Amino acid sequence: MKTPRIDVGSIRREQIVQAAIAIIAEQGLQNLSLSEIETKAGMSRGQLTYYFRAKEDILLAVFDRLIEMMHKRARANGVDGEGCDFAGKGWERLTHFLTMFLLNPPAMQEFHSLQYTFLSQIGHRDDFREKLANLYGEWRDHLAGDVASDLERRPGKKASPRTFATLVQAILHGLAIQRAADPDVYDRQEMLDLCLDLLGAYLRRTHVPVNGRSANGRA
Secondary structure (H helix, E strand, O other): OOOOOOOHHHHHHHHHHHHHHHHHHHHOHHHOOHHHHHHHHOOOHHHHHHHOOOHHHHHHHHHHHHHHHHHHHHHEOOOOOOEOOOOOOOHHHHHHHHHHHHHOOOOOOOHHHHHHHHHOOOOOOHHHHHHHHHHHHHHHHHHHHHHHHHHHHOOOOOOOHHHHHHHHHHHHHHHHHHHHHOOOOOOHHHHHHHHHHHHHHHHHOOOOOEOOEOOOOOO
16 A cells, blocks of 8 residues: 655645744734745745745735635634534524624634735735635625525515625624724624624514614504
8 A cells, every 4th residue: 555645845835824824913914024934934945935936926825825714714613613504594594604703703813813914905906805805705695695585575675685795794894803903892692682683674574663663653
């Protein structure tokens, strides 16, 4: 039986990318240099440039890793890190996802540092902006398809599934940013109840009672 061949190149590239991620998380993008990466990865300049010709190539590899991490974060269940499979759909699936996101957000080391670092670059990096736009677009399309049938059953004027999905995405991103700055900024269960009440009222109810009256002012 032959011993499986070790892909040294893949191992070395992974070590370089991980070293760059650690530097960005610890010191910021402005301090990412080939010298710092050499020290962190324990490699010579010749080894480094053999696998990545320039710092720009390493930066693109790190950005691709961020995209991969964001895909993983969208699938994670916050408990064991595996896929968040759920048989329901529409409002049931959205409820499940919001519960996971707000009560048991997946712990992904260095994720926030990378996300906000690269978000700060999209003003002058079209390649970064396009990749993030494509990723966010995939999420919106998936959620929009999930809630389309519930929105269709809603009487009266209604937002498009894509607009509703964009709002949900904006809420989740905003809450995540606030939580990154201050982990105790809001009570997680209270915030979950509020989000479910607001979004559920729009998706599932004809009139929302307000102090004994429906939303249209009738008793």
